[in-house]
Amino acid sequence: MSAEEPAGRVPEDDTKAGRVAARNEPRIETTDPIETTDTDETTPVIQLEGVGKTYGTVRALTGIDLEVRAGEVTCVLGDNGAGKSTLIKIMAGLHEHTTGTMTVSGKPRKFGSPREAVEAGIATVYQDLALAPLMSVWRNFFLANEIRKGPLKLLDADRMKQITREELAKMGIDLPDVDRPVGSLSGGQRQCVAIARAIYFGAKVLILDEPTAALGVKQSGVVLKYVVRAANSGLGVVFITHNPHHAFLVGDHFVILKLGEMALDAARGEITVDQLTEQMAGGDELAELAHEMRDGS
Numbered sequence: 001m002s003a004e005e006p007a008g009r010v011p012e013d014d015t016k017a018g019r020v021a022a023r024n025e026p027r028i029e030t031t032d033p034i035e036t037t038d039t040d041e042t043t044p045v046i047q048l049e050g051v052g053k054t055y056g057t058v059r060a061l062t063g064i065d066l067e068v069r070a071g072e073v074t075c076v077l078g079d080n081g082a083g084k085s086t087l088i089k090i091m092a093g094l095h096e097h098t099t100g101t102m103t104v105s106g107k108p109r110k111f112g113s114p115r116e117a118v119e120a121g122i123a124t125v126y127q128d129l130a131l132a133p134l135m136s137v138w139r140n141f142f143l144a145n146e147i148r149k150g151p152l153k154l155l156d157a158d159r160m161k162q163i164t165r166e167e168l169a170k171m172g173i174d175l176p177d178v179d180r181p182v183g184s185l186s187g188g189q190r191q192c193v194a195i196a197r198a199i200y201f202g203a204k205v206l207i208l209d210e211p212t213a214a215l216g217v218k219q220s221g222v223v224l225k226y227v228v229r230a231a232n233s234g235l236g237v238v239f240i241t242h243n244p245h246h247a248f249l250v251g252d253h254f255v256i257l258k259l260g261e262m263a264l265d266a267a268r269g270e271i272t273v274d275q276l277t278e279q280m281a282g283g284d285e286l287a288e289l290a291h292e293m294r295d296g297s
């Protein structure tokens with residue numbers, strides 16, 4: 001961003017100056033320091049080329065080209081039925097694609113199970129989170145990865161609590177009592193615990209399935225801040241959403257899916273929030289409809 005363009009300015013009109021200002025607007029910044037990781041900027045962590053998926057006779061995805069890069073947030077937007085869940089399921093190992101190639105860290109892959117995707121460093125945080133609501137924050141943090149001690153392999157609760165506290169603090173998550181049941185946290189806090197857990201257990205890619213869909217404005221802001229932190233710590237983040245405003249606050253790259261196809265593929269500098277919103281709202285179709293209605297009247 002150049003010095004004369006203030007951060008956070010949203011264009012109030014559709015003039016060229018307004019569009020240029022929005023293009024140069026940075027994604028939201030986090031002020032707290034976070035450890036950054038050196039990343040290989042040339043090879044995408046995940047690359048999809050011409051990926052398609054059919055369910056029997058239903059064609060859910062066609063010709064998807066997508067690059068997920070370390071340190072970047074790639075936003076995938078789309079309405080209901082656009083193919084977002086199918087795309088997540090392919091990258092997360094729940095479904096195999098039927099056409100095209102998926103490359104993970106430079107190697108062609110087709111995951112046979114979610115475990116294979118996790119082993120390849122791909123962590124997925126689903127909307128329903130798969131957290132156990134009655135269990136404490138620290139038990140959830142270490143679920144399926146418990147630290148044990150001694151010949152009887154007893155749970156090392158003290159160490160797990162300490163690590164949970166430290167990891168949440170590193171992300172700037174203010175949660176002093178890790179003994180609290182996860183179910184007592186707000187939706188935003190639960191998302192943040194799940195994000196911190198994925199980072200701690202070494203994910204290279206973090207897929208977030210509509211993390212702000214069920215949240216109010218304030219809690220969405222908190223989650224969006226951690227989305228940026230995850231990218232700043234070196235992860236490639238895939239942020240699935242139907243909200244162009246949330247996407248624009250955090251995204252480096254934007255893809256819009258429509259009826260299983262890519263309707264837009266743009267880097268941050270190539271599009272404004274207004275254009276993204278218009279494309280999501282079906283701007284071209286609406287203009288065509290307005291035209292037809294005018295002609296028909």
Ligand SMILES: Nc1ncnc2c1ncn2[C@@H]1O[C@H](COP(=O)(O)OP(=O)(O)OP(=O)(O)O)[C@@H](O)[C@H]1O
Nearest residue numbers: 055058059060078079080081082083084085086087
């Ligand atoms: N298991 C399935 N069997 C048959 N068709 C499916 C299956 N899963 C999804 N589809 C179809 O594939 C298309 C894409 O669906 P998908 O769930 O990926 O979209 P989406 O963008 O995630 O929508 P939503 O936001 O409503 O979850 C839809 O036409 C849907 O009906």
